[in-house]
Amino acid sequence: xxxxxxxxxxxxxxxxxxxxxxxxxxxxxxxxxxxxxxxxxxxxxxxxxxxxxxxxxxxxxxxxxxxxxxxxxxxxxxxxxxxxxxxxxxxxxxxxxxxxxxxxxxxxxxxxxxxxxxxxxxxxxxxxxxxxxxxxxxxxxxxxxxxxxxxxxxxxxxxxxxxxxxxxxxxxxxxxxxxxxxxxxxxxxxxxxxxxxxxxxxxxxxxxxxxxxxxxxxxxxxxxxxxxxxxxxxxxxxxxxxxxxxxxxxxxxxxxxxxxxxxxxxxxxxxxxxxxxxxxxxxxxxxxxxxxxxxxxxxxxxxxxxxxxxxxxxxxxxxxxxxxxxxx
Numbered sequence: 001x002x003x004x005x006x007x008x009x010x011x012x013x014x015x016x017x018x019x020x021x022x023x024x025x026x027x028x029x030x031x032x033x034x035x036x037x038x039x040x041x042x043x044x045x046x047x048x049x050x051x052x053x054x055x056x057x058x059x060x061x062x063x064x065x066x067x068x069x070x071x072x073x074x075x076x077x078x079x080x081x082x083x084x085x086x087x088x089x090x091x092x093x094x095x096x097x098x099x100x101x102x103x104x105x106x107x108x109x110x111x112x113x114x115x116x117x118x119x120x121x122x123x124x125x126x127x128x129x130x131x132x133x134x135x136x137x138x139x140x141x142x143x144x145x146x147x148x149x150x151x152x153x154x155x156x157x158x159x160x161x162x163x164x165x166x167x168x169x170x171x172x173x174x175x176x177x178x179x180x181x182x183x184x185x186x187x188x189x190x191x192x193x194x195x196x197x198x199x200x201x202x203x204x205x206x207x208x209x210x211x212x213x214x215x216x217x218x219x220x221x222x223x224x225x226x227x228x229x230x231x232x233x234x235x236x237x238x239x240x241x242x243x244x245x246x247x248x249x250x251x252x253x254x255x256x257x258x259x260x261x262x263x264x265x266x267x268x269x270x271x272x273x274x275x276x277x278x279x280x281x282x283x284x285x286x287x288x289x290x291x292x293x294x295x296x297x298x299x300x301x302x303x304x305x306x307x308x309x310x311x312x313x314x315x316x317x318x319x320x321x322x323x324x325x326x327x328x
Contacts, residue, residue, distance in 0.1 A: 021074065022071065022073070022074050025074050025077050025078060025081070026077060028081060029077050029080060029081050029084070032081060032084040032085065032088055032090075033084060035084070035088040035089060035090050036088065036089040036090075037087060037088060037089060038086075038087055038088055038089040038090075038127065039089070040125065040126070040127050040128060041086055041087050041122065041125065041127065045086065045087075045122065045123060045125070047083065048123070058075075086122055086127070089129060091117055091118075091119035091120075091127060091128075091129065092119070095119050095120045096117060096118070096119060097117070097118045097119075098115065098116060098117050098118060098147060098148070099115070099116050099118060100113060100114070100115045100116075100147060101113070101114045101115075101116075102114075102275065103275045103281075104275070104277050109277065110135065110136040110137055111135075111136050111275065112133055112134070112135050112136070113133065113134040113135075113143070113145065114130075114131075114133045114134075115131045115134075115145075115147070116128050116129065116130055116131070117129040117131075141230070141231070141234035142230045142231075142233040142234040143230075144157060144229070144230065144233065144248075146248070149252055149256070150162075150252075151163070151252070151255070152248075152251050152252040152255045153248050153251070153252060156229075156248065156251060157225065157226050157229055158221055158225055158226055159221060159224065159225035159226075160221070169214070172210065172213060172214075173210055176206050176209055176210040176213070177203070177206050177207070177210065180199075180202050180206055181199055181202075184198050184199055184202070238274045238276060238279075239274075239284070241274065242272045242273075242274050242284040242285075245272055246270050246272045246284075246285065249270050250270065269285075269287035270285060270287075271283075271285060271286050271287060272284040272285040272286075273286075
């Protein structure tokens with residue numbers, strides 16, 4: 001499955017760029033070779049897997065890349081690419097999923113959040129990435145962390161769309177670095193060597209000027225957008241925190257619904273819960289697979305079960321207390 005995804009990606013690059021198949025495969029191989037090694041698997045497992053699935057790899061290569069007329073070196077590189085997909089610390093989008101665990105430990109007074117990215121299962125072992133935990137403490141009073149479809153949440157927090165920010169940074173870099181060189185190239189009566197000397201002297205100045213712009217923009221973004229929001233969230237009551245979380249998801253849903261160019265991947269009823277040290281896990285909003293007004297008996301039965309459970313726990317505690325008193 002993963003090799004098929006890579007093959008289809010290679011074919012797309014080949015169709016767009018028009019490079020030779022060998023060059024496309026070599027560039028993709030070098031890109032994966034430069035990635036960080038994964039901690040879940042070692043090279044021995046990938047070698048075993050590619051050997052076991054050798055016939056399937058050959059079949060996929062023939063089926064989807066037969067018209068490329070690959071050389072033996074290209075087929076070898078594809079096999080090496082298959083190994084790197086397993087052993088490198090990256091999960092392909094086609095198999096990417098995630099899980100987030102948040103709450104309080106028995107000895108923790110502030111909440112902690114741990115997130116994972118999950119990938120394929122290779123020979124009975126799951127490939128995953130574990131990210132550093134996010135912790136609330138005396139220095140960090142609040143954290144807003146979006147997952148999956150996060151564009152609109154990041155736009156709300158930072159005051160700028162993340163894709164637009166990337167485009168803006170690239171355009172500024174192009175302007176600061178390339179414009180002075182274009183001016184120097186346009187000078188008349190200056191030798192080529194003199195122009196090259198001017199460029200060499202100007203490049204460090206342009207780079208420092210670019211870094212200063214980026215620092216100033218980052219400071220402005222944090223001071224005018226992100227920091228005020230996080231400071232406000234740190235002092236919100238629990239019901240308001242739940243409202244903020246639901247509003248951010250609704251904002252993302254509204255943007256997807258109004259955008260013609262994007263699929264509506266966020267929408268429908270939203271489950272909202274609050275976890276606190278004193279109250280534990282509490283539902284604020286919860287959707288059901290059935291209509292509430294047609295199933296009153298479900299909630300009656302649920303309430304009865306809850307009351308019986310509470311009575312059982314109270315009786316157990318009383319019995320334990322009585323036994324302890326008798327032993328004394």
